[in-house]
Amino acid sequence: MADLQGIRVLMLATDGFENSELFEPRQALLDAGATVTLASIKTDPIRGVKNDSEPADSITPDLTLADVDVDDYEALVLPGGVGNPDKLRMEERAVEIVEDFVDDEKLVAAICHAPWLLVEADVVDGRRVTSWPSVRTDLENAGADVVDEEVVVDGNLITSRNPGDIPAFNRAIIEALAKVGADAD
Known part of the structure; x- marks a missing residue:
């Protein structure tokens, strides 16, 4: 098992x-x-x-989007659900956070409907990605090379299709972050 001590990960989510x-x-x-x-x-x-x-379950966020400093994190993880990324992609600060992580070449992982945020941030042109089927046309229209695989790693971008892909999604994130941690040593 990878040791990710010292690695800081940001997750963005809202209701849904x-x-x-x-x-x-x-x-x-x-x-x-x-x-x-x-x-x-x-x-x-x-x-x-x-x-x-x-x-389903509730969770209390640690901070607001407005309080996020991208420099404090090595990675960004975006869970799906239909309502969650649909609401977040309408939040200017959420889109800026995604843009900043990609611009800084930090790890960004998005599953299911969450790649909608990648489309909104205009960061998928020329990138190989996957998603929930209903998001794929949006990704293609944004210039992405869309494939149907359980997990796709394209440089600092990791995407998966659905809850059934979570084990592969988690492994890909942890493997990528273990390399980040090794590079920092």
């Missing part, structure tokens, strides 16, 4: 996140020793969903 796509990567990162910070529109508790409809 797919429960497993937030909690499972978060727990895998914590188990590997990373520090994980959750940012949202407000610091009021946010509620997840299962299968995009059934109410």
Whole structure:
């Protein structure tokens, strides 16, 4: 198991996140020793969903989008769900955060519907990615090379399709962050 001590990961989410796509990567990162910070529109508790409809678990964000300093993190993880990225892509600060992580060549991982944020941030042109099927046309229209694979790693960008891909998604994130940690030593 990779040791991610000292690695700081930011997650962005709001109401409507797919429960497993937030909690499972978060727990895998914590188990590997990373520090994980959750940012949202407000610091009021946010509620997840299962299968995009059934109410699920709540979690209280650590800080607001306005309080995020990209320099404080080595990676950004974006959980899906339909409502979550749809709301976040309308938040100028959320889009700026995604742009800044990509511009700084930091790791950005997005699963399911979360690549909508990558489209909104205009960071997929020429990149190889995957997503939930209904997001693929948006990705193609933004210039991405879209494939149907459980996890796609294109440089600092990691994407997956759905909750069934979470194990591969988590492995790819942890492997990439282990290299970041090794490079910092």
